[in-house]
Amino acid sequence: MTRLLIAPALLLLVLGSAACDRSAFSDDARAELSARSRDLTERLTAARSGRDSTAWDKPVAKWELPSMLSEASGLALTSDDRLFTHGDETGDVYELDYRRGVVVKRFQLGPEPVTDDFEAIVVRDSMLMLMTAKGRFYEFREGDNAERVPYRTWDVQLDDACRDFEGAYYDSTTSEMVMACKVARGKNAGLLIYRVSLADGASGYSRIDIPADTIRARMPDWKEFSASDITLRRDNGNWLLVAGPENGYLEMVPDGRVVRMRSLPRGHPQAEGLAMTRDGLLLVADEAARSRATLTVYPGPLR
């Protein structure tokens, strides 16, 4: 008799799941999304048109990330400005709509779950990459929602130089992977950035070293700049970096000259991800410390 009951119950569950269309939003949700787009546009216009310089420190949007992304530790934008982020320990990749606050899709690496110490996500042409703290890359194509995508791995062999890579982005103009080192192996290392050439037939890397003394000269409270992520400032080609432990923000020219160094505005418990869109929005992802992980949207690079 029990088996007779279980069979229709399972059938109902399967049919119910199939019938339940979770891909669509309700009318209320669609209205909410429209309101969010409108609010963002209004806030953006107000921030960019005003003469108040502090307006650039005020977020135009801030989204609380789900608990699955409590350790969001990297951001990357595709060529059409779609945002991807990932978990810290598993190969789960999420696409986020940063304008309206939506988790668009989620896919995973490999036929089996992949675990590693993932610290950054990088877009290279049509491919995505997750970078580990040891400088190992998991390269894969973009997947559909709930898809498990195949991947390949490769290494930049810089484990001896840096104990913990935390941020990276791919510079398509020079075919270089730009990697920010959080914990260098040498003494008096304030900030280390490696440029690894990925061009066909090329090998080797170059290093940009900003001594700790230079950092302390500008920000006496900081011992170093423990870079959590690095990205390209699209309007002038500079690099933008954030540092979680120092709650710091840094803009520098790729030749090593520091343009700006300051603290992040309030509300960043642990900045781990940074990206800048083509229309100038600055995106900062924070890990959950005592609160929810967040994605904060600023009207432009901090000043």
Next chain:
Amino acid sequence: MSFVSRMMDLATGGSESPVRRLLVYYLFLVLLTTLLVQIFPPFDVLFAGERLEESTAVPQLLNDGLGSGSIMTVIGDTSLSPRLQSILTAFVVMIGALLLMLPVSWVYMAVRRSTGYAQSIVQTMLILPIVVAGIVLVVRNSLALAFSLAGIMAGVRFRNNLRDPRDTVFIFLAIGVGLAAGVQALTVAAVLSLMFNFLTLTAWRTNFGRSPLNLAPKAGWSEPLETLVETNGTKTVPDRDLLLSLTPATATALAERFNRVQKLLGADPSGKKKPRYNAVLKVAANEVAPAREAVEAVLGNLSKRFRFDGADTPDGKPASLWYLVRLKKNSADDVVSALLSHGRDAILGAEFEMAGAGEKEKDKL
């Protein structure tokens, strides 16, 4: 459990109405939850079913951190470690599942009282949701863990058939409450438990859905049965369904047994002859042989006659010994006292059921 029962008596003014007692219990749970959320606001997450939403919905709308003005903390305003958060979450979720299944077990025992029920099902109902909630907490959103769990479950062969299909529904409910608690949707679990209990009680009290007997083909048998189960205002039939389901063959077999018991214990309808025995003695003991020796020594001295009627020796539980006894006038108390003193080492408890008078005397060592 007796503490809960005493508290319920206090809150309901000693009312035996199951609906009233359930209402009081659920009201108490609502107050407890409100108090918990007031003192520890972050616990609100455990009741919201947010995990359920997160694990199933894509695309998923994110909370607006600017609109609310403050970011909701997950657990605690203080710096609790993730490990402590896990412990607290698991603890609250499991206690919540237990508290929500407790009234279900009461309802189950109430509606099954007349037909009997297995203690193992009652205990399963309390334990199963805790286990399910724990599994869901472990599996979380991991497809790999979910498949692993399915593989493990497939390897275990469940061959236990439940006696009554209605018991299956209670087990399904236990699984449902456990799942809801596991995905931190305790409010859903509470509504599920509440609705289930009141529907079950209503169906039970109104005897909803009972199919009336088809009188046409076997009216000669069914009509007198219908008359038999009618209540006359003072006497109620213990199990109407059981009585109506009797076939002539089973009724004859039962009648023969009733006649035997009547001869042994019942009064002679003419009033000329006294019954051979006038009481049934039930004795609980760890071992049958020494208990029989002690009981029969006492009964030999203090009863007119007695007969050992059998013993039940379930695994892991005390044995039950049954005696038919013809007691001397007003000697039941003396017999019980003598059993208590003489058989202290061999007897765990003794209970008399008097034939006819309906009086019951019970004493436990």
